[in-house]
Amino acid sequence: MKNSLIQKYNVPGPRYTSYPTVPYWNETDFSYAIWAATLKKSFEESNTSEGISLYIHLPFCESMCTFCGCNKRITKNHEVEHPYIEAVLKEWTLYCQLVEARPVIKEIHLGGGTPTFFSTKNLEDLINGILNHATKAETYEFSFEGHPNNTTHEHLKKLYDLGFRRVSFGVQDYSEKVQKAIHREQSFHNVAKVTFWAREIGYTSIGHDIIFGLPFQEIEDVVDTIEKTKSLQPDRLAFYSYAHVPWIKGNGQRGFKDEDIPKDGEKRVLYEIGKKLLSKNGYYEIGMDHFALATDSLYQSFQNGKLHRNFMGYSSSKTQVMIGLGVSSISDSWYSFAQNVKNLEDYYQMLEWNQLPVYRGHLLTQEDLIIRKHILNLMCTFQTSWANEADYCKEIPEIILQLNEMQQDQLLRIDEKKIMVLEAGKPFVRNICMAFDLLLKRKAPQTELFSMTV
Template identity: 55%
Template sequence: MSLISKYNVAAPRYTSYPTVPYWEENSFNQDTWKTLMKKSFMETNGKEGISLYIHLPFCEKLCTYCGCNKYITINHQVETPYIDTLLKEWDLYLAVFGSKPRIKEIHLGGGTPTFFSADNLNHLLSRIYETATVLPDASLSFEGHPGNTTAEHLQTLYDMGFRRLSLGIQDFDKKVQEIINRIQPVEMVAEVVQNARRIGYTSINFDLIYGLPLQTATGMRETINEVVKLRPDRISFYSYAHVPWIKGTGQRKYTEADLPQEAEKRRLYELGKSLFYMNGYSEIGMDHFALPGEELHKAFETGNLHRNFMGYTVSHTSLLVGLGASSIGDNWYAYVQNEKQVQAYQELVNNGYFPIVKGHILNTEDLLIRRHIHNLMCNFETQWERADTQCDAVIEGLQRLQEPEKDELVKVLPQKVVVTSKGKPFIRNICMAFDARLWRQIPHSQLFSKAI
């Protein structure tokens, strides 16, 4: 059996531990969470500062591959009421903090943040800036759709301190673009990149996906050839997650027969990776590539890479505030997730309530395992030399790594695990070995996308 067939099982992406399906919602209560939020704020605000994720869910069209929480509309009258609600939610957090937050990181995600007008984004951020201190070295980034990211968007956000732009490219093959309902010619993307470079953006990221319907090796090669001409500073190269049982009708516009199968999908990844290497990019963590000198590359080289619900980041903050429908917050000791439906989210906030619909308080074991999985995802190794990094779940995880060790995916050393070069593509499987909650309650239905 090939390694691909052997390890292509459903596996979490580990932006958190425990993963969302294993949160203990019944034992969660908002009073405890608020206490832990205050504790985390007191511990971190004066040192590292806090991170802020703002979810802007609106899109004018449905991209059929998309697994994000979104609301499809062409009615831009929704912008102002939604921003007003975001600011009210921010006020609820300010009341818990009790003093002025120091912001180390902001990310505008979606949906399509550039669905909102430049003026409305300016209004939202200006109001937040009035109540906080944005640190001089803060990392400010936003996601943009090439089809509606205007020079005005770029200039306005640059003036607000943003220096990193992430563009959702996915694939330049016209057949692929048509079936995923995301038409954006190379020329359209090039114009946005040129405008961003002219204005002064120092980091541009392209999101690419392998495993999309109708995708071929020829099309992938042509896409990446066009990508490297535009020379983005970093590239996210994601495995397409086909989860129509979760995401509904969007991912049922095509069938599994249209998708590259296991070995073919893996070949697309290996082709992409080899082309990135040939053009000077280095592999960073899982799914990411960056040019030497780019901040993500530097963080990986120095062991300072961090990972949270926004993905990989250079800003190591323990407190992440999530604003907006479906946003997830993390104060290291607890997780919370907001109501996903826009109208219900707005009603809760406008009535003075935190719009939280689920949460999890991490216990001592959770905190230990969380650290080990974080280390593996960011550094491809973890160790348990100190007594405060050891627990029974670590020993159980090591036992599950016996087979991956035979397959040369990991090296299990005294008090240390190191992922090999051969094992890096299987990092989700390796992290899963330590997922104590998953192994204690193995799901009877598929909760996660396939690892490969």
């Protein structure tokens, strides 16, 4: 890829797990009553036909990883586990009372933090407590994120017995120098061990998360990491660009200097080499940052045009309703977004008051819904169309005008009522989506909000 294109398009931009993006939510016109009404409406429309998704945020970690921008609480005190599980189940009970019908659960994803910080007993109590008030969909998918250093055979077996068939392990990079900088020191032996255990137990989709652009990371580090990954043959891979956002309070990105991080073309070379190696070893590029073997459900969903993207990332199936449980979790009723309080003590207090711990959100306008659909299409299928009158908005000509330069750079093709992202344009899909982001264009951020797109 030409360095001139990287320099041209490497600007701060959203990752588009939602539209509108969180900094552009209209919190003034949002209220709990709006959230409750849109959730009930969407639940009634979709619960019996497709079910709902649950994201459960488990925030505790025993140590701080300096590459991480997630909401977490660092502690070695495991007495925090039980009260937190009780609080999440209380929140779930309040949601079940709100929707006034038995939810059908299509997806559960345990994220963090470190879900495997929790004991198998507490995880079992959590899942059983959720399912006591719900029915599993016929084709349900339960998944969780595991830390290779503390995921035990007992964790994997217990969660498998509870219905989990997909697990992703955070690898990041195998270089000792890089691991030390990001405070995530784990051996290849530990990753291999948990991967083999999961396969032996019967997990059908095992994922590894790898990051490029980390401090001190060089070409040989990426090659070595992918060669080691190849030997374990995970079913899917997240090959993420490191998002350097040290201005976000409390995210821990202070363990290294800005000059220690690969920049622009240097960083993109790491991706291109990694992508080439992954392709050579049978992995297909799926959407943005993701790769999968042809046997994995993510690849099959991409091929069938059913790939979906939400606050949990890419998913092999869509649900109209996604409820986020736990501190800082974000929920999506399709018509509105709602986020829980970020402070653990506030989370507990609101639940004691029998209140859902929502503190902000956004009611999507008709324009939002149209733009959201186009951005989802681009992120999931690398194309979008406004041939259907319902998908057209008056700003489309202006958007096309802005994309003409990208067409000249051979990153995409513009037809009469359609846009297709070309192979050379896939690394710039965030930039292409930004052309559709009307809220971003109307009000450019005055402070640092987003990571760089390349």
